[in-house]
Amino acid sequence: MQAYAYIFILAGAALWGLIGIFVQKLSSLGFTPFQIVAIRVITAAVILVVYTVWKNSALLKIKAKDSKYFIGTGIISVVFFNWCYFTAIEETSLSVAAILLYTGPAFVVLLSRFFFQESLTSRKLLSLGLTLVGCALVVGLIPGGGHKVSTYGILVGLGSGLGYALYSIFGKFALGTYQSLTITTYTFVFASAVMLPASQLWNSLNLLLNWEVLWYGLGLGFFPTVLAYLLYTFGLSLVESSKASITATVEPIVAALVGIFVFGEVLHSWQTAGIMLILASIFLIQKSSQVSDLDTMQEQQKIQA
Known part of the structure; x- marks a missing residue:
C-alpha cells in the first residue's frame, strides 16, 4: 500500500510545481503576493466545502477542541508559507523559490523526530543531505558567484520551507482523528477566515471581474491546491511525515x-x-521504505515460525 502512497504524494507535489503558472499571471494582472494567497485559499475553500457537502456532509463535523489542528495547517502553515513562497518568486525566480521551499524536509525530519519519534536512519539523513546540497546548488550558494539571490529572497524562501514543513506536522496529528478530505477542507476554511478580511480583496473588485482573473483564480484554487493537497494528505496518512516530505x-x-x-x-x-x-534523494527515501517493509515482513515471518 505504501507504493501507492508515494504515487499520491508525487502526483500532489507535481501539481504544486505548476503553481508558478497561475501566480505569475495573477501578479502580471495587478495582484500582490498577499492577495494571490487570498485568491488561492478562498477559491479552494469554496470548492472543497461544495464537494464535501455533495459527497458526505458528515465529514464536515469536527470537535471544537480540534480546531487547533486546522489553525496549524490553515493559518500557521498555508497562509504563512504561501505568502513567503509567492514573495520569494517575486524576489528571486520561480525555480529558485521552489528549491528554497524544499528546505522544508529538513524541518520536517527534525520536527518529526521530536513529535512522532520517527527514526533518523542513515538513508533518511543521506536523502536529507542530498536535498539540502541540491538546494544550495540551485540557488547559487554553491559554488558561489554567477547566479545571485538577495538575502531577503533567501529568508522568505526559507520561511516558506518552514511553513510547508508545519503542514506535515499538524496534518499528521489531525490524521489521527479525521479523514484527509476533512483536514484539507478545514485547512482552507480556516486560512480563508484570516485571508478574506486581511487581503481586502473587495478593493480590487474591478480586477476580480476580469475573465482572465476568474479563469486563473479558479485554476489556482483547484489544480495546485485542492487536488494537490488531497493527494498529498492521503499519501501522508500512509507513510512517515519525513518520508512524505x-x-x-x-x-x-x-x-x-x-x-x-x-x-x-x-x-x-x-x-x-x-x-x-x-531526484537521487527521492529515490533513496523510497528505497529506504522498501527495505523497512521487507525487514518488517521478515520479522513477522520469524514470529509466525
Missing part, C-alpha cells in the same frame, strides 16, 4: 521545468546538478 521534493523539479519551458528561465550547470541530487 522528502518524496515531495519532486515539486521544485516540475517548477524548474515550468520556469524553463514556460517563462524562459535559464538554469546553470550547477543548478542542473542540484536537480539531479534532489
Whole structure:
C-alpha cells in the first residue's frame, strides 16, 4: 500500500510545481503576493466545502477542541508559507523559490523526530543531505558567484520551507482523528477566515471581474491546491511525515521545468546538478521504505515460525 502512497504524494507535489503558472499571471494582472494567497485559499475553500457537502456532509463535523489542528495547517502553515513562497518568486525566480521551499524536509525530519519519534536512519539523513546540497546548488550558494539571490529572497524562501514543513506536522496529528478530505477542507476554511478580511480583496473588485482573473483564480484554487493537497494528505496518512516530505521534493523539479519551458528561465550547470541530487534523494527515501517493509515482513515471518 505504501507504493501507492508515494504515487499520491508525487502526483500532489507535481501539481504544486505548476503553481508558478497561475501566480505569475495573477501578479502580471495587478495582484500582490498577499492577495494571490487570498485568491488561492478562498477559491479552494469554496470548492472543497461544495464537494464535501455533495459527497458526505458528515465529514464536515469536527470537535471544537480540534480546531487547533486546522489553525496549524490553515493559518500557521498555508497562509504563512504561501505568502513567503509567492514573495520569494517575486524576489528571486520561480525555480529558485521552489528549491528554497524544499528546505522544508529538513524541518520536517527534525520536527518529526521530536513529535512522532520517527527514526533518523542513515538513508533518511543521506536523502536529507542530498536535498539540502541540491538546494544550495540551485540557488547559487554553491559554488558561489554567477547566479545571485538577495538575502531577503533567501529568508522568505526559507520561511516558506518552514511553513510547508508545519503542514506535515499538524496534518499528521489531525490524521489521527479525521479523514484527509476533512483536514484539507478545514485547512482552507480556516486560512480563508484570516485571508478574506486581511487581503481586502473587495478593493480590487474591478480586477476580480476580469475573465482572465476568474479563469486563473479558479485554476489556482483547484489544480495546485485542492487536488494537490488531497493527494498529498492521503499519501501522508500512509507513510512517515519525513518520508512524505522528502518524496515531495519532486515539486521544485516540475517548477524548474515550468520556469524553463514556460517563462524562459535559464538554469546553470550547477543548478542542473542540484536537480539531479534532489531526484537521487527521492529515490533513496523510497528505497529506504522498501527495505523497512521487507525487514518488517521478515520479522513477522520469524514470529509466525
